[in-house]
Amino acid sequence: MLEVSGLTVEYATGKAPVLAVDDVSFSVEDGEFLGIVGESGCGKSTLLFAMAQLLSPPAQITAGSVTFSGKNLVGMTDKQLSALRWQKLSVVMQSAMNALNPVKSVAAQFADALRAHGMTSRKAIAGRSAEVLRLVGVDPVHLKSFPHQLSGGMRQRAMIAMALLFTPELVIMDEPTSALDVVAQRSLMVQIKELQRELGFAIVFVTHDMSLVSHFSDRLMVMYAGQVAELGGTRQIFDNPLHPYSKGLLEAFPGIRGPKVPLKGIPGAPPDLSIVQNGCRFLPRCPQRLDECATTAPELVPRDGSTVRCLLYAGACTNAQPSTGAKK
Amino acid sequence: MTELLRAENLTRHFKIGGSLSRRTLHAVDGVTFSIGEREIVALAGESGSGKSTVARLLARVYRPTRGQILYEGKPITQIRSRKAALAYSARVPMVFQDPFSSLNPVFRVSHGVLRVLKLHRPELSGHARQAEAERVFDVVGLGADMLQRFPHELSGGQRQRVGFAQALATKPKLILADEPVSMLDVSIRIGLLNLMTKLRDEEGVSILYITHDIASARYVADRLIVMYAGQIAESGPIEDVLGDPKHPYTQLLLSAVPDPKAPPPSLAALAAASGERGEPPKVIDPTPGCRFQPRCPVAIDACKTVTPELTAAVVEDEAFGATGAGVMAVREVACHVAQTGAEVKAFT
Numbered sequence: 001m002l003e004v005s006g007l008t009v010e011y012a013t014g015k016a017p018v019l020a021v022d023d024v025s026f027s028v029e030d031g032e033f034l035g036i037v038g039e040s041g042c043g044k045s046t047l048l049f050a051m052a053q054l055l056s057p058p059a060q061i062t063a064g065s066v067t068f069s070g071k072n073l074v075g076m077t078d079k080q081l082s083a084l085r086w087q088k089l090s091v092v093m094q095s096a097m098n099a100l101n102p103v104k105s106v107a108a109q110f111a112d113a114l115r116a117h118g119m120t121s122r123k124a125i126a127g128r129s130a131e132v133l134r135l136v137g138v139d140p141v142h143l144k145s146f147p148h149q150l151s152g153g154m155r156q157r158a159m160i161a162m163a164l165l166f167t168p169e170l171v172i173m174d175e176p177t178s179a180l181d182v183v184a185q186r187s188l189m190v191q192i193k194e195l196q197r198e199l200g201f202a203i204v205f206v207t208h209d210m211s212l213v214s215h216f217s218d219r220l221m222v223m224y225a226g227q228v229a230e231l232g233g234t235r236q237i238f239d240n241p242l243h244p245y246s247k248g249l250l251e252a253f254p255g256i257r258g259p260k261v262p263l264k265g266i267p268g269a270p271p272d273l274s275i276v277q278n279g280c281r282f283l284p285r286c287p288q289r290l291d292e293c294a295t296t297a298p299e300l301v302p303r304d305g306s307t308v309r310c311l312l313y314a315g316a317c318t319n320a321q322p323s324t325g326a327k328k
Numbered sequence: 329m330t331e332l333l334r335a336e337n338l339t340r341h342f343k344i345g346g347s348l349s350r351r352t353l354h355a356v357d358g359v360t361f362s363i364g365e366r367e368i369v370a371l372a373g374e375s376g377s378g379k380s381t382v383a384r385l386l387a388r389v390y391r392p393t394r395g396q397i398l399y400e401g402k403p404i405t406q407i408r409s410r411k412a413a414l415a416y417s418a419r420v421p422m423v424f425q426d427p428f429s430s431l432n433p434v435f436r437v438s439h440g441v442l443r444v445l446k447l448h449r450p451e452l453s454g455h456a457r458q459a460e461a462e463r464v465f466d467v468v469g470l471g472a473d474m475l476q477r478f479p480h481e482l483s484g485g486q487r488q489r490v491g492f493a494q495a496l497a498t499k500p501k502l503i504l505a506d507e508p509v510s511m512l513d514v515s516i517r518i519g520l521l522n523l524m525t526k527l528r529d530e531e532g533v534s535i536l537y538i539t540h541d542i543a544s545a546r547y548v549a550d551r552l553i554v555m556y557a558g559q560i561a562e563s564g565p566i567e568d569v570l571g572d573p574k575h576p577y578t579q580l581l582l583s584a585v586p587d588p589k590a591p592p593p594s595l596a597a598l599a600a601a602s603g604e605r606g607e608p609p610k611v612i613d614p615t616p617g618c619r620f621q622p623r624c625p626v627a628i629d630a631c632k633t634v635t636p637e638l639t640a641a642v643v644e645d646e647a648f649g650a651t652g653a654g655v656m657a658v659r660e661v662a663c664h665v666a667q668t669g670a671e672v673k674a675f676t
Binding site: 039040152180181182183184185186187208209210211212214215248249252253254255256257260262263264265266267269 | 374375483484485486513514515516517518519521522540541542543544546547570580581582584585586587
């Protein structure tokens with residue numbers, strides 16, 4: 001249903017352009033839940049904006065396509081896009097707290113979106129607004145409320161309700177739960193998943209917190225420095241991560257149960273994307289580096305049902321021993 | 329373990345609304361706890377539970393409405409002179425949540441550290457200050473060359489280390505760390521948590537670690553205090569509390585932590601576990617009664633009318649209290665049901 005292929009986004013800066021999203025390809029099936037994880041600066045939010053055609057200069061899509069229900073969104077006019085937005089595809093922004101207009105009531109903001117897409121009858125607007133709010137478990141009396149009168153969790157729910165006004169086929173979510181505490185977070189995730197089962201839309205869920213999606217997403221895409229590091233089934237990646245970065249991310253979570261073990265995290269910081277590198281981008285932080293990593297940029301290769309970008313799994317190097325201990 | 333700081337019946341109310349609709353927000357209500365020497369105490373709770381207000385009360389940013397804070401046995405409300413105030417803030421510095429806005433962007437990071445040294449340790453000469461700045465940078469895992477960097481040249485993790493270096497420069501006894509890692513990426517959080525344990529073990533400082541992340545609290549802390557709606561719900565040695573949480577809110581908090589290593593529970597099980605919608609508690613002009621009662625599945629009649637006191641929970645192991653660990657090892661819970669000795673199983 002959604003096919004992203006070879007998508008590349010550059011930020012035109014004074015010096016060299018910054019390659020924020022580099023040749024990213026993936027697809028989303030009907031009714032699927034795809035999680036995209038990575039640390040800040042890895043390009044996950046830029047990717048999501050590019051998918052929804054919401055980028056503004058200096059960011060620019062320089063290559064690739066985003067095919068949604070058979071149509072390429074890249075290069076569409078605003079008019080063509082607005083026919084799809086809200087109705088077929090909607091976006092829930094990060095910190096929904098700030099994405100709502102503080103001087104308009106929730107009802108007015110819902111009506112705005114509904115009217116823009118041809119619903120004119122006041123009665124129908126009021127009916128639909130109440131209906132979606134009820135869907136996300138918020139009492140429709142809050143339609144009269146202004147955003148500051150709602151709690152954080154309720155605002156996030158109102159944003160999700162808004163995205164569901166036209167029952168779209170795809171909802172793109174950018175860290176919708178990051179401002180909530182764990183209890184509210186889980187209750188919202190369960191709700192999103194229940195809505196998905198009920199209404200059948202597909203979800204692309206961007207987050208920096210891998211453990212959050214562990215029980216909810218069907219497939220997981222791990223991004224590092226603008227590229228796909230690993231893409232595979234969620235359980236597969238959690239049980240048997242292939243890329244050293246995925247492994248590192250998983251080991252960076254202290255457990256709540258079981259024995260306490262000292263953890264190391266991943267030392268170092270992500271690379272500067274304005275500097276073109278020859279080898280693997282994860283090399284300086286990688287505990288399993290090979291000699292070739294400095295010179296050969298790894299390609300995505302299929303492995304055990306996942307795809308992974310790492311020379312450890314490239315055919316030519318299967319016999320090579322990881323030079324562990326080369327650098328701690 | 330010697331007691332370093334003690335808060336007694338600490339209370340902070342804020343007046344809100346105009347003169348016609350004056351209401352009172354009970355941010356912190358009758359909180360009593362202590363922090364020992366060389367101890368990391370985690371203060372956990374949801375947003376709005378009053379945990380940051382507690383830190384600001386300890387840092388003397390706010391004056392308590394009621395109650396008092398004793399530092400090494402002396403009440404800090406009696407601090408009058410500037411000298412005494414400086415001495416206290418040197419012993420109890422704060423590390424802030426946002427490493428991106430807590431460093432001045434137009435100065436090199438050495439500026440902050442050197443200023444702190446000049447203010448709090450005027451006896452040091454220029455050379456000694458520089459040497460001390462290099463020493464604290466080294467302790468927090470930054471090279472001496474980092475002193476000459478500007479904040480924008482550092483990553484989030486490095487900036488937060490600068491925050492700890494500044495706190496360390498005053499020879500502190502207790503660092504108040506308000507969500508020090510929540511703005512950092514998962515991959516570098518652990519480094520900062522390891523730094524906190526290192527500061528405890530090697531520099532001998534205590535840390536009040538304020539967080540909403542129970543898993544990271546377990547990783548670094550010796551003791552856990554769980555706050556709910558401005559009051560302490562439960563406290564005790566962290567492994568004991570997490571292994572056998574007695575307060576229903578602690579149980580809810582624990583059950584909500586995603587465990588990626590566990591096989592995924594069914595959606596129905598998840599939905600049942602988070603059956604309640606997580607309504608925020610009433611802290612504006614609260615009425616007597618347990619503040620968790622509207623969300624509590626095991627509430628009894630008393631919960632609606634009588635505010636539960638924080639009292640020592642039944643500890644099965646009697647030797648526990650006799651080891652001389654004293655007040656630090658006591659488990660306390662503020663729940664009518666748990667206080668009857670009944671086993672509370674509200675959320676699993």
